[in-house]
Amino acid sequence: MSIQDIIEGKKQWRAHVARVKALPPDYQIVYKEMQKYLFKVGPVDLPDGPLLPGIVDFFEEGVAAGKGVLELIGDDVAAFCDDLIKDSPTYADVYQESISGESGTAAK
Structure with a gap:
């Protein structure tokens, strides 16, 4: 990962946070709770995937x-x-x- 990738990632994250802050307060509260839950449960592709921006899109609609x-x-x-x-x-x-030594089971 290059410095440019890190900078671009930060820009995207800041734009995402700005979109969340533009939502009404009740939406912001629920989004933050969802975000906490998702970071705790930990989908593997959460940091780079479309899930969080998709939730914001859904909320904006x-x-x-x-x-x-x-x-x-x-x-x-x-x-x-x-x-x-x-x-x-x-x-x-x-x-x-x-820990089980099985391969391919995490892909459900």
């Missing part, structure tokens, strides 16, 4: 439609997040695969 955040995702934020990542390998899957 909800705001434009005049819907509340809980109308979009329901009352259980963790269950919504689990549905988003159900087909994605997590760090727990990779760890389980490494």
Whole structure:
């Protein structure tokens, strides 16, 4: 990874954070809780993948439609997040695969 890649990554992250801050307060709270949960559960492709920007896109569409955040995702934020990542390998899957000695099981 070059310095240019790091700088570009920081620019993208700052633009992402600015989009989150532009959301209404209730959306921001739910997004931050989702982000904490997803970083804890750990989908392998979370840092580089389209999941977090996709959530912001989804929330921006909800705001434009005049819907509340809980109308979009329901009352259980963790269950919504689990549905988003159900087909994605997590760090727990990779760890389980490494200790069991099996290959190919983390790809579900």
